[in-house]
Amino acid sequence: MERLRLALDAGEGADAFPFDDAKALHDLVLSAEIAAALNGKTRVSLVTSDALSRLPFSALLSSVPDRQVRDFSEMEWLVRHHAFATVLSPSAVLGSRQDGGNAGRFLGIGAAANSDEAFTGETRAVVATAVDLRSLPSLPASREEVRLAGEVSGASERILLVGGDATEARLRLLAEAEYSVVLFATHGLMEGELGGLREPALVLTPGSGTGGTTDDGILLAGEIAELGLSTQIAILSACNTAAGRTHAAPAYTGLANAFLASGSERVMLSHWRVQDEAASQLTMEFVKRLRDGHAHAEALRLAQLSMLEGETDSGSANPARWASMVLIDGR
DSSP, X not given: OHHHHHHHHXXXXXXXXXXXXXXXXXXXXXXXXXHHHHTTOOEEEEOOOTTGGXXXXXXXXXXOOOTTOOOGGGSOBGGGTOEEXXXXXXXXGGOOSOOSOOOSEXXXXXXXXXXXXXXXXXXXXXXXXXXXXXXXXXXXXXHHHHHHHHHHTOOSEEEEXXXXXXXXXXXXXXXXXXXXEEEEESOEEOTTSSTTOOSOEEEOOOOOSTTGGGGSSEEEHHHHHTSXXXXXXXXXXXTTTTSOSSTTSOTTTTHHHHHHHHTBSEEEEESSOOOHHHHHHHHHHHHHHHHTTOOHHHHHHHHHHHHHTTSSOTTTTSHHHHSSEEXXXXX
16 A cells, blocks of 8 residues: 555656556455445445545556556546545435535635735744745646636636735635635645644735734634635645644544534545646546536546546546545535
């Protein structure tokens, strides 16, 4: 399992990818009896151990072809057969809230402004310095990702917070409404990734200074949990957002739990560092499928298949690009 996760993290090519490990793990967790029971069932809800929660089941292989044929797009990945959603307790499988469709509001947040001009106010010294934030690479596709996702969503109302508007203060003002989709296209941070950061966070634009430490551009998991953000799904198009609250904590105990506590019915988040362009592609395809009425897990599966089969980009069949995102269903 460790070799497979490292290969996905590194974006290994077909010549070095551990296909045999992806097949062996499939056989370990899906015995012949379990595989037979799942045959023909599109939607599969998962309640996993901490170890298994660190890998997307969609990237396991039900079979491995001859060693001379190592084309990612030709492989029998489980995403071809099942739409997976992780639930954090067995009782969540019994939820009955609306699943699919974008008829309500869309809220998109991205393209945080972390230039010198953005740091006119107070920043949280114990969390991160302005130098830390300015060291983060720009995400050139994030502004367009937010704009295009809003356009294709089919939502009756679209609200975009980008650049200088993507502040914690603006987000809090909008959090009281109900949304079909809330999208964050920004940097995701794990505990300790920036100086003094003690819990996972999302990077926004630092405010003008009047908001103090609650508008410093670092939206902490604890702050997210208190937002009261009601949405059918929160999409975290950012790196490592599936990580635990601390390095030692189980997966999904960080940002996932924070958004569920805040009021999100579901959260879509990433297992590893995602390429800016790949994250944007997957988000767009996912939102399109929601617009067309597909349930959330199936919308993610169809979006992943569109990348796997090269509908969006000839290089997108690598599972490092299409398999990073997982769906957490907290209903």
